[in-house]
Amino acid sequence: MSAPAGEAPSSGYASIFVEEDLSTAEVDRLEAVHRPLADSVRELVDATIRTTVDDEEVAAVRAEVDALVARLRARQIEGAAGVRYNAEGRTWSWGNAVVGERNALAPPLDVVRDPDGLVHADTLLGAAYEGPPGMVHGGVGALLLDHVMGVTASARKRVTFTGTLTMRYVRSTPLGPVRLESRIDREEGRKVFVVATLADPDGVTVEAEGVFIVPRWAA
């Protein structure tokens, strides 16, 4: 996708960075209403994978789930949730694949930025994130690292995009509690070099390096 220098691409990003006339209190209130629904759907995903109830019960549950989907679809937005912000500088991206408050596919992940520049997040990866038996899918590790590293690079509210991401899978990551840690290594012009790790309780399982770029149109 290319755009004239200094402008956001005309399709795609420009239309998803939307300013909305919604107070921060109202955004917080809506999140408090919708987050528990995503939590329940996350439970549904886990239960769908692990259930051993009989065939008739599976069919009956499916009918109920289909009915619930129809109720939610009674009123919905067009397309994806996008990235929105208000006049107070509050941003929200409810569909984000890693931290979307309404996204049950996203593991519950709170990203914390320490004053010394360390960005970290703890989460619990269950059956829905499996790759090798009992282990975290390599792509899921990359997904979480990409996001946490992107947040790290986007310090001071600048926009960065992942340019190049390199992973070294040191050993398999068992499903269960994991911790991500990330920090800026150095900066060169619009390029931000970030280093990060994914770890289980016994130590580092994946080492990552990434080049995150402030796009020409956002510089």
Ligand SMILES: CCCCC/C=C\C/C=C\C/C=C\C/C=C\CCCC(=O)SCCNC(=O)CCNC(=O)[C@H](O)C(C)(C)COP(=O)(O)OP(=O)(O)OC[C@H]1O[C@@H](n2cnc3c(N)ncnc32)[C@H](O)[C@@H]1OP(=O)(O)O
């Ligand atoms: C993504 C949504 C972000 C939402 C942000 C919202 C709010 C902001 C607040 C907080 C942010 C919070 C969280 C961040 C969230 C998530 C992280 C997830 C990140 C992603 O999920 S993001 C999606 C995947 N990502 C893409 O979809 C990128 C597609 N791509 C492009 O959009 C362009 O390709 C771009 C922008 C990469 C470059 O375009 P450009 O025109 O600006 O670059 P240009 O050519 O001028 O190069 C300038 C210098 O970068 C070097 N360079 C160029 N490309 C490189 C590459 N790929 N690797 C290494 N170095 C590269 C050149 O070699 C030159 O280096 P030198 O100056 O030394 O010569």
